[in-house]
Amino acid sequence: MTLEKGYGSGGGSYVGDNSTSPTDIHPAGGFWSDKTWKDLNPSTSPVRPFKRKQIDESNYLLSIGEEIYVSAPGGKSTVQKLQPNDRFSIDAGQFAFLLTEEEVVMPFDKIGFISIRATAKFWGLVNISGFHVDPGYKGKLIFAVFNAGPTRIHLKRGDQIFPIWIAALDQPSTRTEYKVGYYEIPSKLINQISGEFTNAYQLAEKLKAAQEDIVQLKSFRVYMMAIIGIVLALMSPFIKDAVTRIYDTIKPQAICVGACQQLPPTPPGGQSTTP
Structure with a gap:
């Protein structure tokens, strides 16, 4: 000792x-x-x-x-x-x-x-x-x-x-x-x-949560596209009628404008100058 x-x-x-x-x-x-x-x-x-x-x-x-x-x-x-x-x-x-x-x-x-x-x-x-x-x-x-x-x-x-x-x-x-x-x-x-x-377990949980969010976003996008497609399919007759009405309203004016530009002016008295 x-x-x-x-x-x-x-x-x-x-x-x-x-x-x-x-x-x-x-x-x-x-x-x-x-x-x-x-x-x-x-x-x-x-x-x-x-x-x-x-x-x-x-x-x-x-x-x-x-x-x-x-x-x-x-x-x-x-x-x-x-x-x-x-x-x-x-x-x-x-x-x-x-x-x-x-x-x-x-x-x-x-x-x-x-x-x-x-x-x-x-x-x-x-x-x-x-x-x-x-x-x-x-x-x-x-x-x-x-x-x-x-x-x-x-x-x-x-x-x-x-x-x-x-x-x-x-x-x-x-x-x-x-x-x-x-x-x-x-x-x-x-x-x-x-x-x-943050440890490995917590990081894994956060990655898992992020993956679940991505899956949910993708699912939401698919659902929205499906809903928009259904709405468009249901409304297509109404849309077609509306487009047709708009076209019928605009077409005579367009024809008149084109034809009127080609006709000569009418003289006083209402008689045409065309021989």
Whole structure:
């Protein structure tokens, strides 16, 4: 066991334990087994507070903590503070930041790997943040997630959906001081995902709706042409009679105009000058 200098959550320096392994012998680069997790001392565990009931096979299940942020149209959403068992939802196409309940204090000779449980993945929740925890990291973890599924996902504080695996390095990192991480969701992260986004399911639904509108427009055009044809067929006798009457009215005038232009003028007395 070795001692290393590090930083506390308040920024001050302190001397911390650099080896949280329950024994001094571990295979180089090996992942911790469930027995290794169960043999940990809660006071020196890399996960704090440490609860053995959250050990799942060879990983430890981190839970959703007191702060979350879910994106909203126009960037109107803010960080939410959750009480124990408070519920929230992530709609399809929304991003979210989820702060863990537990603090992670990663030894300098270990590295962590993080993910989302398969159950949440089946709902469509995707981890878009980092997938590892550096040696010497101290703080809570922020998971950036995206709902790529077709429906709303309901979660609550305390849900254990983030597994973490720990593997031993072949030798300790050259880092000698802990890297202080997050204890709240910072505003600089929120500014990067403000707004609402469209996932593949929503895009498919919009394309489907557009196709239905096109089909309806085509059907409407066919109906209108059919109606116009029927109206014209029904009104054709009336139209023919009207055209005939108009033609009969105009024809004598046209004949008179043509004939009158060819006749010579009649002299006074009414006698024709034609020999």
